[in-house]
Amino acid sequence: MLTILIPATIIESRPAIVIAVPTRSTQWIDATLESLRTKGHRDGSARRAVIELLGLQDCCLTAQEIFDMLRDANETVGIASIYRTLEQLTREGFVQRIDVGAGVSRFEPIHADGEHHHHLVCEDCGKVEAFADDQLERALRKVEGQTGYSVAGHDVVLRGACRDCVK
Amino acid sequence: MLTILIPATIIESRPAIVIAVPTRSTQWIDATLESLRTKGHRDGSARRAVIELLGLQDCCLTAQEIFDMLRDANETVGIASIYRTLEQLTREGFVQRIDVGAGVSRFEPIHADGEHHHHLVCEDCGKVEAFADDQLERALRKVEGQTGYSVAGHDVVLRGACRDCVK
DNA sequence: ATACGTGCAAAGTATTTGCAAACGG
DNA sequence: CCGTTTGCAAATACTTTGCACGTAT
Numbered sequence: 001m002l003t004i005l006i007p008a009t010i011i012e013s014r015p016a017i018v019i020a021v022p023t024r025s026t027q028w029i030d031a032t033l034e035s036l037r038t039k040g041h042r043d044g045s046a047r048r049a050v051i052e053l054l055g056l057q058d059c060c061l062t063a064q065e066i067f068d069m070l071r072d073a074n075e076t077v078g079i080a081s082i083y084r085t086l087e088q089l090t091r092e093g094f095v096q097r098i099d100v101g102a103g104v105s106r107f108e109p110i111h112a113d114g115e116h117h118h119h120l121v122c123e124d125c126g127k128v129e130a131f132a133d134d135q136l137e138r139a140l141r142k143v144e145g146q147t148g149y150s151v152a153g154h155d156v157v158l159r160g161a162c163r164d165c166v167k
Numbered sequence: 168m169l170t171i172l173i174p175a176t177i178i179e180s181r182p183a184i185v186i187a188v189p190t191r192s193t194q195w196i197d198a199t200l201e202s203l204r205t206k207g208h209r210d211g212s213a214r215r216a217v218i219e220l221l222g223l224q225d226c227c228l229t230a231q232e233i234f235d236m237l238r239d240a241n242e243t244v245g246i247a248s249i250y251r252t253l254e255q256l257t258r259e260g261f262v263q264r265i266d267v268g269a270g271v272s273r274f275e276p277i278h279a280d281g282e283h284h285h286h287l288v289c290e291d292c293g294k295v296e297a298f299a300d301d302q303l304e305r306a307l308r309k310v311e312g313q314t315g316y317s318v319a320g321h322d323v324v325l326r327g328a329c330r331d332c333v334k
Numbered sequence: 335a336t337a338c339g340t341g342c343a344a345a346g347t348a349t350t351t352g353c354a355a356a357c358g359g
Numbered sequence: 360c361c362g363t364t365t366g367c368a369a370a371t372a373c374t375t376t377g378c379a380c381g382t383a384t
Contacts, residue, residue: 041363041364042357042358042359042362042363042364043358043359043364044356044357044358044363044364044365045357045364045365046364046365046366047364047365062348063348063349064348077365077366078365078366078367079349079366080349080350080351080365080366080367080368081364081365081366083348083349083350084350084364084365087349087350097268099266099267099268100266101264101266103270103272103347103348103373103374104347104348105268105270105348105349120314120316122316123319131310131314133306133310133313135306135309135310136306136307136310138306139300139302139303139305139306140303140323140325142302143298143300143302143303143325144325144327146300147287147298147325148329148330149287149289149325149327149328149329149330149333150327150328150333151325151326151327152290152326152327152328153325153326153327154323154324154325154326155322155323155324155326156307156321156322156323157321157322158307158310158311158314158316158318158320158321159318159319159320159321159322160311160316160317160318160319160320161316161317161319162315162316163315163316166316166317208338208339209337209338209339209382209383209384210339210383210384211338211339211340211382211383212339212340212382213339213340213341214339214340229373230373230374231373244340244341245340245341245342246341246374247340247341247342247343247374247375247376248339248340248341250373250374250375251339251340251375254374254375270348270349270372270373271372271373272373272374
């Protein structure tokens with residue numbers, strides 16, 4: 001069964017309009033902060049702000065979008081700190097880097113419950129949506145076992161025209 | 168049935184070492200040159216060189232790799248012309264732009280026979296290989312029909328450690 | 335002859351890095 | 360206090376663009 005997971009995130013050319021619908025609990029935020037503390041990292045304001053914002057998203061954000069959203073929330077953070085935080089969280093396995101093209105990286109939390117989705121990109125308006133499908137996951141897992149690689153993860157991007165842009 | 172399509176292309180940090188194994192015919196090259204001519208485009212040396220190189224590849228190349236390979240073949244072409252050619256070929260549907268991460272675009276010919284593959288990326292050594300799998304394609308087509316999007320294409324990237332790097 | 339294609343250099347983005355100051359533990 | 364984290368600015372990497380010149384038709 002296919003599930004369209006979120007209402008959509010517009011990623012069109014700056015200034016980015018981001019419609020984020022926070023339906024997530026703070027589970028990932030708490031677990032991530034706690035885990036970093038345990039590993040001996042200090043609790044700085046920039047990283048905390050990024051983690052707390054990211055944990056409420058249902059789909060991927062760019063560094064610039066995070067910068068803008070934090071600024072709008074009067075929580076200004078240097079863009080370098082955002083990149084450094086995202087790099088660290090990716091390296092330590094809390095965040096996944098997503099590449100849907102256009103030369104910008106996007107980032108989203110990796111949730112402990114194993115919930116896993118892929119992306120649908122409208123080439124016309126730049127909208128990005130998430131979807132999940134069990135049969136696709138099974139086909140991927142099967143292929144992964146046959147490659148000879150030790151596969152750490154996978155990304156699927158469907159490109160096309162969204163419902164609105166088809167018209 | 169899973170098919171590993173090519174022996175591998177090393178895309179590690181510059182200077183790029185590229186092992187390209189030309190097993191393709193010149194069918195795509197000829198069709199592309201002919202089609203551009205028909206559309207009224209002139210036959211310049213830079214674009215021809217890029218098309219003739221790209222048509223012999225079995226997997227994706229970056230603009231820089233194309234630049235280096237042409238230079239090595241004593242057929243130096245300005246990097247701007249390479250980017251312009253790739254942009255044009257992508258826009259006109261002869262080439263697909265591929266994004267396996269690391270902030271660089273890769274490009275490969277779209278063959279008329281509909282042959283279609285995806286990519287396997289070693290996060291350790293940067294190697295990129297192509298693979299194809301019918302069951303995966305079927306699962307993708309099925310999902311695509313359920314999204315509400317008019318899906319123009321899809322990309323699948325499997326990330327992990329290759330046979331050599333697992334050791 | 336004319337306008338398309340090309341190469342160079344400059345400009346534009348996205349991202350990373352050096353460094354001094356701020357700050358958490 | 361000491362060392363991590365942060366912010367700024369500079370550096371870097373990739374890609375695009377402006378412009379003068381060459382060249383295919």
